[in-house]
Amino acid sequence: MTIQTPQRIGLFGGTFDPVHLGHLRTAIELAENYSLSQLRLLPNHRPAHRDQPTVSTAQRIEMLEIATQNLSQLIIDPREAMRDKASYTFDTLTEFKQECPDSTLIFFMGQDAFSAFDTWYRWHEILELANLVVIDRPDANLSDWALNLMAKQADKIGDRIIDSATGVIECCSVTQLAISATDVRQRIANRQSVDFLVPERIKQYIVKHRLYSEARN
Numbered sequence: 700m701t702i703q704t705p706q707r708i709g710l711f712g713g714t715f716d717p718v719h720l721g722h723l724r725t726a727i728e729l730a731e732n733y734s735l736s737q738l739r740l741l742p743n744h745r746p747a748h749r750d751q752p753t754v755s756t757a758q759r760i761e762m763l764e765i766a767t768q769n770l771s772q773l774i775i776d777p778r779e780a781m782r783d784k785a786s787y788t789f790d791t792l793t794e795f796k797q798e799c800p801d802s803t804l805i806f807f808m809g810q811d812a813f814s815a816f817d818t819w820y821r822w823h824e825i826l827e828l829a830n831l832v833v834i835d836r837p838d839a840n841l842s843d844w845a846l847n848l849m850a851k852q853a854d855k856i857g858d859r860i861i862d863s864a865t866g867v868i869e870c871c872s873v874t875q876l877a878i879s880a881t882d883v884r885q886r887i888a889n890r891q892s893v894d895f896l897v898p899e900r901i902k903q904y905i906v907k908h909r910l911y912s913e914a915r916n
């Protein structure tokens with residue numbers, strides 16, 4: 700009899716406006732480091748914690764699909780993007796748990812997002828549905844609230860994502876690429892190069908569809 704180990708599914712949300720090499724390098728390393736069966740990239744439609752994105756949802760999804768064409772472990776999951784109301788991580792994780800009850804879920808977020816995690820809808824319950832990995836971001840610092848929660852976690856000796864189904868919070872370092880979508884958008888608006896900040900095919904898509912040519916932020 701073969702004993703099947705539960706599948707480990709990673710979830711990595713964001714605006715991806717546009718997807719850049721910082722996202723992609725991070726996603727590949729997370730999938731490797733946590734031996735994920737798959738890492739789902741979840742573009743937001745109307746982010747609950749962010750301003751509205753500057754291009755259409757369909758275009759952001761198309762760019763993600765182009766960028767991940769040869770990366771089979773990365774799967775674009777448009778469910779949040781397709782919702783016509785504010786998308787909450789709690790709702791998404793509840794859905795996943797119903798769809799894959801035997802899988803372990805790992806939700807990944809940057810330090811910037813984790814610092815405000817206490818403002819997220821039903822954040823306590825998010826930890827009952829998934830484990831959480833906080834990714835080091837260049838130039839980001841954790842809030843006092845986040846540091847306190849991490850310190851409490853550190854007391855739970857022995858709890859590691861590798862053998863826990865839910866409720867563990869870990870930090871993770873990935874190769875630091877100080878790229879942000881804000882900076883990519885600004886460079887395009889300023890007619891500057893975005894070579895080696897986004898994949899070549901994304902650059903071509905942006906030029907073809909004349910995206911981000913007006914400065915917004």
Ligand code: ATP
Pocket residue numbers: 711712713714715716720721722725807808809810811812834835836837875876877878879880881882
């Ligand atoms: P913006 O500049 O518009 O705020 P962003 O570049 O931070 O965008 P998001 O779409 O907000 O990108 O990010 C999605 C996820 O990717 C978040 O968890 C974020 O912390 C992470 N992320 C973004 N850029 C990087 C990077 N350079 N390295 C590691 N993680 C990143």
